[in-house]
Amino acid sequence: MNNSEFTTNQALLDWVEEVRALCQPEAVHWCDGSKEESDRLSEQMVASGTFTRLNPKKRPNSYLALSDPGDVARVEDRTYICSKRKREAGPTNNWMAPAEMRKKLQGLFAGCMRGRTLYVIPFSMGPLGSPISHIGVEITDSPYVVVNMRIMTRMGRAVLDVLGKTGTFVPCVHSVGAPLAPGQKDVPWPCNKEEKYIVHYPETREIWSFGSGYGGNALLGKKCFALRIASCMARDEGWMAEHMLIVGVESPAGEKTYVAAAFPSACGKTNFAMLIPPAEFKGWKVTTVGDDIAWIKPGADGRLHAINPEAGYFGVAPGTSEKSNANALKCCARDAIFTNVALTPDGDVWWEGLTDEPPAKLTDWTGKEWTPGCGRPAAHANARFTAPMANNPVLDSAADDPNGVPLSAFIFGGRRATTMPLVFQAFNWIHGTYLGATMGSEMTAAAAGGLGQVRRDPMAMLPFAGYNMGEYFGHWLEMRKEIARPPKIFHVNWFRKDDDGKFLWPGFGDNMRVLKWILDRCHGSVYAEETPLGWMPRPEDINIEGIPNYDASTLEAALAIDVKGWKRELMLQDELFIDLNADLPKELLFQRELLISRL
Ligand code: GTP
Ligand code: SPV
Ligand code: MN
Numbered sequence: 001m002n003n004s005e006f007t008t009n010q011a012l013l014d015w016v017e018e019v020r021a022l023c024q025p026e027a028v029h030w031c032d033g034s035k036e037e038s039d040r041l042s043e044q045m046v047a048s049g050t051f052t053r054l055n056p057k058k059r060p061n062s063y064l065a066l067s068d069p070g071d072v073a074r075v076e077d078r079t080y081i082c083s084k085r086k087r088e089a090g091p092t093n094n095w096m097a098p099a100e101m102r103k104k105l106q107g108l109f110a111g112c113m114r115g116r117t118l119y120v121i122p123f124s125m126g127p128l129g130s131p132i133s134h135i136g137v138e139i140t141d142s143p144y145v146v147v148n149m150r151i152m153t154r155m156g157r158a159v160l161d162v163l164g165k166t167g168t169f170v171p172c173v174h175s176v177g178a179p180l181a182p183g184q185k186d187v188p189w190p191c192n193k194e195e196k197y198i199v200h201y202p203e204t205r206e207i208w209s210f211g212s213g214y215g216g217n218a219l220l221g222k223k224c225f226a227l228r229i230a231s232c233m234a235r236d237e238g239w240m241a242e243h244m245l246i247v248g249v250e251s252p253a254g255e256k257t258y259v260a261a262a263f264p265s266a267c268g269k270t271n272f273a274m275l276i277p278p279a280e281f282k283g284w285k286v287t288t289v290g291d292d293i294a295w296i297k298p299g300a301d302g303r304l305h306a307i308n309p310e311a312g313y314f315g316v317a318p319g320t321s322e323k324s325n326a327n328a329l330k331c332c333a334r335d336a337i338f339t340n341v342a343l344t345p346d347g348d349v350w351w352e353g354l355t356d357e358p359p360a361k362l363t364d365w366t367g368k369e370w371t372p373g374c375g376r377p378a379a380h381a382n383a384r385f386t387a388p389m390a391n392n393p394v395l396d397s398a399a400d401d402p403n404g405v406p407l408s409a410f411i412f413g414g415r416r417a418t419t420m421p422l423v424f425q426a427f428n429w430i431h432g433t434y435l436g437a438t439m440g441s442e443m444t445a446a447a448a449g450g451l452g453q454v455r456r457d458p459m460a461m462l463p464f465a466g467y468n469m470g471e472y473f474g475h476w477l478e479m480r481k482e483i484a485r486p487p488k489i490f491h492v493n494w495f496r497k498d499d500d501g502k503f504l505w506p507g508f509g510d511n512m513r514v515l516k517w518i519l520d521r522c523h524g525s526v527y528a529e530e531t532p533l534g535w536m537p538r539p540e541d542i543n544i545e546g547i548p549n550y551d552a553s554t555l556e557a558a559l560a561i562d563v564k565g566w567k568r569e570l571m572l573q574d575e576l577f578i579d580l581n582a583d584l585p586k587e588l589l590f591q592r593e594l595l596i597s598r599l
Contacts (some may be wrong), residue, residue, distance in 0.1 A: 006030045007122075007160045012137060016120055016170055019139050023175060024111045025118035027489055031146055033122075033156015041143040042431040049188040050144060051565045055347030060334040064349060065144060066365055067340055069190040073382045074202065074216040074223065075464045082229065083467065088202070090468030091579045098201055107176065108195060108210050115180025116141040122160045122169070122317060123153035125226050125295075125309035129162050130402030132295060132307050134230070138172040138220050142190075145174060145218050148337060151312040151386050154220045169262050170205050170229055173219035177211040177219035189213060200224060202232040202466050213337070215384060216315060226293045228373045228466035234295075235467060235475045238482060243460040244294040245273040246306050246405065248396045252283030257519050259487075260294050260306055261411035264441040266382070268413075268494060268507075270315045274327035274394055277512040284512070287396035288327075288389070296407065302484030305404035310389070317341050317383040319353040324508050330393050332385040338388070340365040342378035351379035407520040413492040414441030414457060419565035420493035422505055422542075422558040425521055425528060432489025433476045434591035435534075438573045442495075456576040467541055468584025469576075477585055490518050491534070496558055498585040502559035506547055513543050532598035533561060566599055 007013065020028055031037060042063055045051035051063040064130045081089040082098045089095040096104075119140050140150060149155050163169060177192030192211035197532035199208040204476075207224045209217055216223035230241035244260040251257075263269050273291040277284045299305040313331055317338065320328050341371030343363040350359055352430070358378065365380045373456025389395055398405050412422070412435055426432035436459040443453050456462065458469060465472045480486060492514060494507040519538050520526035528535035539555045573592065577584055 006157065009160070009163055010165075012101045012163070012169065015137075016139065019173055020118055022106070022109050023113035023118060023141070025113035025116055025376055028120065029152075030120045031156055033121070033150060033158065038147050038150050041147055045143055045147075047092070051087045054338075054349065058348040059336070059344065060136075062332075062336045063333060064338045064341065064343055066189065068187075068191050068193075069366055070193055071191040071212050071214050072191065072340060072380050073214060074463070075196050075198065075212060078196040078211075079463065081200050081202060081466055082219045083202050087583075088467055090465075090470060090583065091144060092462055092469045094536065096139070098203075101199055103207050104197065104548045105197065105210065108197065109175060110171070110207070112177055112179050113141040115182070115184065117143070118285070119143065119146050119203065121146055121149050121155060122157075122163065123149055123155040123221050123557045124159050124162065125153060125221055125230075126159060126307050127155050127400050132297060132306070132402060132404060133309070134170065134225075135163050135167060136170040136172055136221055136225050136235070137160060138174060140218070142174065142213050142218060142322070144213060146387050148219050148314075149221065151335075151388050152219055152226050152310055152314060152336065154311050170207065170225055172207040172209070172225060174209045174218055174220055176213045176218075178263065198224065200228050200466060202229065205229050205233070218284065219314070222310065222314065223292070223464055226295070227464035228468075230309075231377040231461070231464070231472065232466040235262070238298070238479075240293045240294075240304075240479060241294040242296060242476075243292070243464050244306075245269040245291050245310055246289035246294050246407075246412075247273050247275070248287040248289060248398070248405065249515065250285040250287070251519075257408045257522060258289065258306070258405040259409040259411060259515070259518065260296070260407050261413065262436065262439075263413050264415070264460045264462075265294060265314050266298055267415050267441060267460075268312060271325050271329055271508060272502050272511060274325055274392065275515070276326060276514055278509050280543065281512055281516070281530045283326060285394075286512070287394050288392055289399050295404075297404070297477075298482040299403070299406065303406040304483055304487055305403040307402070308399060312386060312388045312526070313392075314384050314386050316514050317351045317385050318379050318381055320351070321353050321355070326521060327392060328385075329392050330385040330388075331391045333391070334454065335388055335391060337386040338383070340380040340383035341370045341385075342370060343497075347424045352377055352455055370438050407487045409487045409490060409518055410436070411490045411492055411518065412436045413494065414439050414460075415495045416440065416454070416493045417442065417495060417497045419562055419569050420496060421493045421533065421561060422494075422496065422537070422555075423490060423517065423537065424531070424533045426489040426491070427520075427534055429480045429489065430477060430587050431488050431534065431591055433473060434588050435489060436476070437473050437588055438576070439491075440572065454572060457574070458576065468583050470580040470585065473588060474583075474585045477587055488522050490521075497553075498557060506550060510547060517542055530594065531561060563599055570596060580593070
């Protein structure tokens with residue numbers, strides 16, 4: 001089985017054999033990436049209870065998986081950057097010495113796949129064969145991971161052809177950490193309740209993940225490779241790996257502009273990437289290049305060019321509706337995998353926010369009967385859909401372009417109930433880097449105990465930078481020298497609230513109104529006021545025509561500069577800056593001083 005029928009790449013064959021000998025699976029399967037293979041594995045998972053096939057009339061070719069209730073999200077406190085020196089990982093990452101971690105993992109992985117099949121998944125992050133793309137190979141004992149990776153990446157035999165005899169790949173080893181004794185019956189969602197480790201060795205560019213089957217813990221092409229390992233590659237090679245959506249906007253006159261935006265997890269990247277402009281914006285088209293990760297390189301034209309290294313969306317389900325994101329619903333109307341949403345009696349899915357009226361009866365994400373008013377959510381807050389980008393009705397025509405799309409703007413934005421105005425523009429690249437570096441966001445319900453509290457999430461990369469955060473800021477500053485025509489940098493906040501807790505901005509499709517101001521700034525065609533924070537629109541510069549029950553005074557409040565709030569904000573920034581001290585570029589400290597004196 002483990003033979004050269006699939007590949008002549010000796011390094012790959014040797015590595016697979018090494019991992020096989022360590023993990024001792026019952027069988028080895030090289031994934032060809034075909035639909036037949038995916039269908040066969042899905043059937044097996046239906047038989048074993050991991051998958052429920054959804055009603056093919058309502059949701060063709062789609063499945064539901066319910067996870068173990070203790071394995072529902074990424075585990076940031078179990079995620080490690082194991083560089084040789086602790087300082088390389090920096091104060092925002094967990095660190096352990098590589099030798100010590102290897103010893104620990106050898107113990108955990110020894111025999112961890114007993115009774116299971118070891119799957120070899122060759123995948124390409126980025127279009128197959130593109131000079132911007134990179135190849136990875138994930139070894140996993142989870143068929144759920146195989147079928148998800150087939151949607152999220154370009155996966156299978158064609159990747160091995162590109163890899164060839166001597167090509168290099170990032171080795172990614174994943175196990176759910178639940179070996180089966182002879183005759184032992186499997187559970188629907190195997191995982192390890194005691195031990196979870198998501199480990200990166202940046203120097204050798206390796207990933208080892210143990211104990212979890214969920215999302216970014218297990219689909220190793222995503223956060224582990226495309227952000228943590230890729231950010232290290234990018235630093236060494238002069239490019240950028242960012243937690244950013246990429247979106248295209250075409251004006252009625254046919255002028256196309258691309259922007260990339262960094263919002264923290266569950267802060268609206270998928271929504272913004274698939275935005276449907278309001279009726280007032282007749283003739284405007286918004287198209288998706290990517291909804292989560294951007295790989296960005298300087299082009300020969302002096303601009304930054306971005307590709308989406310992924311091939312699918314792993315989107316938050318709760319809150320997704322016809323009103324909030326009709327395009328996302330179309331993406332998962334078929335060929336989708338749902339995890340931890342509720343099941344309707346007629347074999348379809350439901351989650352909070354999908355419809356105003358919940359169905360009268362459901363099976364909730366824990367498999368229990370659910371009725372409205374029973375006091376429990378039907379879907380888990382981090383329930384997700386996995387859907388191929390090919391299903392996206394507004395997929396950008398350049399989504400597969402190996403050269404990427406030229407960026408005119410970077411947008412930063414967190415979830416902030418106070419202080420942060422709707423939108424402002426940085427004075428220049430260094431100021432923009434400072435805005436990204438000091439970004440904050442309220443912790444969502446998923447972060448236990450932290451509800452509402454603001455945490456610094458620089459560039460939305462706090463859990464994803466594969467090296468020292470201070471050095472990462474330095475890399476941002478360095479990149480300026482590589483580009484003649486840098487994108488302009490903006491900060492937005494869709495989440496500011498009034499004293500009664502009501503949002504001051506309608507959000508979702510109406511974000512087009514703010515995006516329009518941003519585009520006009522990029523093209524130099526609109527006025528802006530110089531303020532202590534940066535360049536800002538006057539209320540009359542944002543078109544609010546047609547927003548129901550919305551008036552200029554609410555917009556004014558959304559745009560207002562709260563000087564007292566900003567003084568508090570500056571103190572909050574200190575938390576991160578003091579942690580980073582020696583590694584923090586001095587330019588950012590100067591930016592802080594300048595802001596203080598302007599205020
Ligand atoms: P990850 O996939 O975790 O990286 O996150 P994401 O940034 O893609 O998150 P997503 O788009 O799924 O964000 C979902 C949450 O943001 C939901 O709770 C939405 O209701 C909320 N949301 C998105 N856009 C807006 C907006 O413009 N205004 C408001 N108020 N909420 C929004
Ligand atoms: C995020 O948490 O930012 C995600 C989901 O995009 S996961 O892939 O699970 O990391
Ligand atoms: Mn994300």
